[in-house]
Amino acid sequence: MLVGREREQAEIAALVARAAAGRSGSLILRGEPGIGKSALLEHAARSARDVRPLRGTGIETEAELPFAALHLLLRPALDRIGRLPAPQARALEGAFGLAAAPEDRFLIGLAALSLLTELAEDGPLLCLIDDAQWMDRPSAEALLFAARRLHSEGIALLFAAREAFPAHGLPELRLEGLDRQAAGDLLRERTPGLGPAVRDRILAASGGNPLALIELPRMSDASQHTQEGLPLPRRIQEAYEARIAVLPPGTQTMLLVAALDDAGDLDVVLRAAGTLELDAAALGPAERAGFVSAAGGRLTFGHPLMRTAAARRAAYDERLAAHRALAAALDDEQDADRRAWHLAAAVTGRDEPIAAALEQAAGRARERAGHAAAAAALERAARLTPGLAERARRLALAAEAAADAGDLEHAQVLAEQARRIGDDPLTAARLAGLRGRIAFDRGAVHDAHRILLDGAASIAELDHKGAALLLLDAVRNAWYLSDPAAVAESAARLAALPLTPQDGLDGFVGAARAMADFLAGDLDRALPPFRELIAVAAAIPSGLAALRISICSLAGISGDFDNGLAIAHSVIEECRAGGVIGLLPLGQAVLAIHQMYLGRFRDAVTTATEGRRLAGDIGQTHRIAHFESVMAMVAAVEGREQDCRELAERTIAHVSTHPVATIVGWAEWALGLLDLGQGRFELALERFEAAARGPLRHQIMPFYFAPDQIEAAVRLGLPDRAAQPLARFASWATAAGHPWARAVLHRCRALLAPDDEAEGHWERAARAHAEANRPFERARTDLLHGEWLRRARRKSESRTRLRAALETFERAGANPWAERARAELRAAGETVTRGAPDLAASLSPQELQVVRLAATGITNREIAAQLFLSPKTVSHHLYRAFPKLGVTTRTELAHLDLG
Structure with a gap:
């Protein structure tokens, strides 16, 4: 029975009850060592009557082995991997070393969720993960990804962790010390013979920590007195060390070997102990003292601090000998990585063969998406490397792996170390690319640009293609800064390189030069190279999705939204089919932007909602601003003022620390469009004029919001303030040559023309709109x-024109414009009634996604694979959507108008 944990037990019971009822959830139990996290997990396992427990744990010495903790948790379900969608099955098999390596580490999290869902078909699950702070990073990422996507599977995930475990967005329960009454009860139960003075001193020293209440009474008064200044976990550890010190010498050595072992493999521990001339009998005293237990071929410590104490109290030469013995015991090829780590721990100086073995281990870790493990192995390999040039190369590789793992701070440190000791230009250039990437991701975009230029200059004579790739990154950075001079400089350096057709970069060199021309205002030279790349995008082979996304962005700049939409859809289909989750948010961001431009506002919000959630799930928080800027634009169109302002202001705040002009452009445009729709024409005009004068003046947004700026000026009776935006939009529309652009240009000219000239512009606008695919602009x-x-x-x-406009506005949910059209119709003498209810508007974005896919006839399992959900979550969304749509069967969905 647990003392003083009634509130915590109640929360865990509620989580388990929800799982037993078919719902899912997760909870992080967080607190210091000894506070009772493990005891609560044990209580959950014992008390759960209607759920099946699965056990997992993080092991400190396994933190460099990718997917070790995930494999431990999922072992009971490995025979079901074949039931998963093929990309997920391959990913999980690759993670566990059973097949070729996975391509996307986030897909493994989805596969873990799917496998748990398969297991939950037999009944609800309770997954208990102890010491989560010591899980290897890939396992932690996979389980947290799964936890964030739980919904209706009947799965409860319960983590026990210290402060060092990042689990943003998941519910937490922080464990504090027991109150004095409960602490006193526990102390009396475990140590009934204590005198009042000692009892009071222990209660005060323990801070209510249950493990301290159990262990501190076992310390001598002298020992306790000398350690009162130590942190509590350290004092408990010292108590364990004192207890280990009275065990037989052979038992102490056996405990040391067990503490240094990676996996708690009893056979490995005993074989290593045999090398040290010990036999299994040496374990007996340790078991009887409660330090370890052996069962099912595994050896486990009673508490993680016991493991730490057993390793810490040993002398340096004893630890070296134990590591060497463990390396000798790990003689199977599948144990090569563990053997390399033990050899590295046993060596006292530089050692190239061991460094090479660690680099090989790092390569295997990266193949399995274990970037953090690869970084640790490469960093250790570098420390063991005799030669400076080779050491710098390995440090550079370690820095790249750390950046891939998302640890930008440590990647920066490793890159600087490599730069200081290395003099190889190619390694230095590789580091420049990495340092530029880190600086960009941390918001130092100007620094990133200069780093990339310098890196390219250092290898321009040695590696033309490598220098070109750095300069292309420099062009991209300068574009985001909206810095014409920087883009021009980078593009000129790129054009000066003696590249050949075999380098495959001709189109991109032309695009870089065109980007410089665009920012310089030379639209006639800028847009044709964009169109050339857009024309060949469909021929770019699969596997180069990132390249097609870049071209899709150029389609947005040149106004070719139909082709941009098609390219974006192809990228997303490729990502979904192949399970490339890491690239998917970027594809979704570009798709949402094109949907917004085309007036497919509901689609844009659906895409942005999924993208924002996925970006948060996988840690791509910098992408969230892209999605929220699109959502702000749609909120402006729909007249949702508070939503628009909140989303736009969050985007602008993000850009204040990460200066990407393109993102803030949509936010500023959204706020201006909101004012225009609400009839606040003066505020709208002032916002558009300020945006067009600022850093955005070189970007595409001022061209695209120029018609809104013109309308605001005309409604205020200030046509002179429409002249500049008209000239701006006319120059772009003429160079772009799209029918929709001609239509909008004629609309703007009609607003400014005398009545006898306006008629012709209105007619030409109508004819051009008939050739285009932008219903909102036509309305x-x-x-x-x-x-x-x-x-x-x-x-x-x-009335003919106004009725057509009203119908489109109502379908688009553009409430301010619809209300204006109704008012005009009433003024024109027509009685106006509201149109039929929009069924799709009643659904949430995810419900709409699921329903649209279900209407095509595919199964819940196939829908789940596409949307990275579980089949039960898909079923839940359909269950909620059917009553809203007034249907009872899937076949009826095909007959509905779902926008």
């Missing part, structure tokens, strides 16, 4: 044309 033209016709007392003609 805005119809609204403005209808207003003009009504003022000209041509009410019958105006």
Whole structure:
């Protein structure tokens, strides 16, 4: 029975009850060593009547072995891997070393969720993960990804962790010390014979920590007195060390070998002990003292601090001997990585063969998406490397692996160390690429640009293609800064390199030069190279999705939204089919932007909602601003003022620390569009004018919001303030040559022209709109044309235009514009009624995604694989959507208009 943990037990019981009822959830138990986290896990396992427990644990010495903790948890379900969708099955088999390596580490998290869901088909699950702070990073990422996507599977995930375990976004329960009453009860139960003075001193010293209440009474008064200044976990550890010190010498050595072993493998420990001339009998005293237990071929410590104490109290030469013995015992090829780590721990100087073995272990870790493990192995290999050049190379590789693992701070440290000791230009250039990437991701975009230029210059004579790739990154950085001079400089250096067709970069060199031309305002030279790349995008082979996303961005700049949409869809389909989760948020960001431009606002929000959640799940928090800027634009169109302001202001705040002009452009445009839709024309005009004068003036947004700026000026009766945005939009629309752009240009000219000239512009706008695929822009033209016709007392003609505009606005959910169209229709003498309810508008973005896929006839399992959900979550969304849509079967979905 647990003393003083009634509240914690109640929360755990509620979590388990939800799982037993078919719902899912997770909880982090967080607290200092000895506070009772493990005891609560044991209580959960014992008390759970209607759920099946699965056990996992993080082991400190396994933290460098990718997916070790995940494998331990999922062992009971490995025979079901074959039931998973093929990409997930391959990913999980690769993670566990059963097949070729996975391509996307986040796919392994989805595969883990799917495998747990398969197991939950037999009944609800309770997954208990102890010492989560010591899980290897890939396992932790996979389980946290799964935890964030739990919904209706009947799975409860319960983690016990110290402070060092990052689990953003998951519910936590922090364990504090027991109150004095409960602490006193526990102390009396475990040590009934204590005198009042000693009892009071232990209660005060323990801080209510249950393990301290159990262990401190075993310390002598003298020992306790000398250690009162130590932190509590250290004092408990010292108590364990004192207890180990009275065990037989052979038992102490056996405990040391067990403490240094990676996996608690009893056979390995005994074989290593045999090398040290010990036999299994040496374990007996340790078991009887409660330090270890042996069962099922595994050896486990009673508490992690016991393991730490057994390793810490040993002398240096004893630890070296134990590591050598363990390395000798790990003689199977599958144990090569563990053997390399033990050899590295046993060596006292530089050693190239061991360093090479660690580098090989790092390569295997990276193949299994174990970037943090690879970084640790390469860093240790570098320390063991005799030659400076080779040491610098390994440090550079370690820095790259650390950056891939998301540890930018440590990657920066390793890169600087490599730069200081290395003099090889190619290694230095590789480091420049990495340092530029780190600086960009940390918001130092100017620094990133200079680092990349310097790196390219250092190898321009040695590696033309390598220098070109650095310069292409420099162009991209300068573009995000909206710095014409920096883009021009980078593009000029790139053009000066003696590249050949075999380098495969001709189109991108041209695009870089075109980007410089665009920022310089030379649109006639800028747009044709963009169009050339867009035309060949479909021929780019699969596997180069990132390249197609870059081209898709150029489609957005050149106004070719239809082709951009097609490219973005192809990228996302490739990511979904191959399970490339890490690249998917970037593809979704580009897709959402194109959907927004095309007026497919509901689709844009659906894409952005999934993308924002996925980006948060996998740690790509810098992508969230992209999605929220799109969502802010749609909120402006729909007239949701508070949502628009909150989303836009968060985006602007993000850009203040990460200066990417393109992102803030949509946020500023959203706020101006909100004011325009609400009739605050002066505020809208001032915002557009300020944005067009600022850093955004070189980007595409001022061209695209110029028609809104013109409308605001006209409605204020200030046509002179529309002249500059009209010239700006006209220059772009003429160079772009798209029908929709011509239509909007004629609309703008009609607003500014005398009545006898306006008629021709309205007619040409209508003809151009008929060739284009932008219904929202066409409806805005119809609204403005209808207003003009009504003022000209041509009410019958105006009603035709206004009815068409109203229908489109209602379908788009563009409430402010729809209300304006209704008001104009009433003024034109028509009785206006609201249209039929929009069924799709009643669904959440994820429900709409699921329903649309279900309408195509595919199964829940296939939908789940596409959306990176579990089949039960898909079923839950359909269960909620059917009543909203007024249907009872899947076949009825195909007959609905779902936008």
